[in-house]
Amino acid sequence: IKALNAQHRLALSGTPVENKPAELWSLFDFLMRGHLGRYGTFEKLYENNILAGDDEAARRLGRKISPFLLRRTKQQVARDLPEKIEFDEWCSLTTEQAQLYGGYQDQMKQLQQALEQGEQVNYTASILPVLQKLKQICDHPAMVGAPDRPVLGRSEKFDWTVEKVVEIAAQGEQVVIFSHFLKMLSLFEDALTSKNIRYIRLDGGVNNRQQLIDQFNAGQATVALCSIQAVGYGINLTSANHVIHADRWWNPATEDQATDRVHRIGQDKTVYVYRIMVEGTLEERIDRLLANKRGMADRIVGEAMKQERSWTKDELIELLKPLNSVKS
Numbered sequence: 001i002k003a004l005n006a007q008h009r010l011a012l013s014g015t016p017v018e019n020k021p022a023e024l025w026s027l028f029d030f031l032m033r034g035h036l037g038r039y040g041t042f043e044k045l046y047e048n049n050i051l052a053g054d055d056e057a058a059r060r061l062g063r064k065i066s067p068f069l070l071r072r073t074k075q076q077v078a079r080d081l082p083e084k085i086e087f088d089e090w091c092s093l094t095t096e097q098a099q100l101y102g103g104y105q106d107q108m109k110q111l112q113q114a115l116e117q118g119e120q121v122n123y124t125a126s127i128l129p130v131l132q133k134l135k136q137i138c139d140h141p142a143m144v145g146a147p148d149r150p151v152l153g154r155s156e157k158f159d160w161t162v163e164k165v166v167e168i169a170a171q172g173e174q175v176v177i178f179s180h181f182l183k184m185l186s187l188f189e190d191a192l193t194s195k196n197i198r199y200i201r202l203d204g205g206v207n208n209r210q211q212l213i214d215q216f217n218a219g220q221a222t223v224a225l226c227s228i229q230a231v232g233y234g235i236n237l238t239s240a241n242h243v244i245h246a247d248r249w250w251n252p253a254t255e256d257q258a259t260d261r262v263h264r265i266g267q268d269k270t271v272y273v274y275r276i277m278v279e280g281t282l283e284e285r286i287d288r289l290l291a292n293k294r295g296m297a298d299r300i301v302g303e304a305m306k307q308e309r310s311w312t313k314d315e316l317i318e319l320l321k322p323l324n325s326v327k328s
Contacts, residue, residue: 158191
């Protein structure tokens with residue numbers, strides 16, 4: 001694309017920096033080659049410092065690009081959009097979950113020590129699988145091989161979500177539940193069936209997606225169970241005015257886009273957004289780190305830079321540290 005001959009060049013993006021500052025450099029290397037220097041220079045002047053938490057470097061980069069950035073927020077172009085109210089709901093691990101979680105403490109400690117000692121640890125092969133297992137345990141014991149039945153009474157997070165759905169159904173309203181684990185969606189299916197609550201499911205394996213969306217928006221189901229990877233973008237679910245994030249995604253931009261399936265033009269009700277997390281676990285640390293990333297990114301382009309699996313070594317060490325409230 002950069003080799004194309006053009007008199008004028010424009011770049012259009014809702015999230016010009018989603019994972020790391022290099023994405024912004026790539027855009028400007030297409031638009032105005034040389035404005036941000038060669039990538040190696042950009043990396044030394046901006047990226048490494050920003051990822052290490054240097055707020056001044058983020059602000060300097062923001063000032064560098066501001067003359068060439070035209071930004072319109074949803075609040076500016078959709079001023080009549082109803083209010084969005086967000087809640088962080090904190091739950092505890094059940095005894096069963098705590099025992100499963102504790103089983104990974106030794107592995108977490110070994111990875112933490114390796115990072116602290118400067119050893120090369122492969123994130124995808126060694127760290128990510130452990131983090132994923134811990135997130136799954138926070139969702140429900142059945143996510144990591146424990147029996148599926150009974151589905152209720154084994155996870156405060158899961159039970160809270162089902163109770164909230166029952167409450168929403170009693171009010172005659174609709175809710176969209178996002179998870180990035182297909183197994184979690186299946187567990188919700190079992191629970192909703194037992195409560196006689198109608199639902200649709202939208203994930204990557206669904207062929208008649210638009211038909212299901214139309215049914216949901218026509219009020220034929222109370223709940224839309226959604227894979228955040230499959231339907232976080234490009235669909236309209238404005239008949240609902242409740243959103244539940246059953247687990248945290250690695251990237252707040254993805255969460256925000258998912259929420260915007262409901263909080264968008266066409267919505268005429270106040271939207272309630274719930275992020276369900278387990279205190280004293282990895283989820284608490286992820287929430288804190290992502291909040292820090294969001295604030296840092298705001299100083300670059302005013303739009304959250306929401307890191308997706310782009311952790312610094314110190315942040316990975318922080319994620320792997322044990323928490324006193326979780327005992328094996």
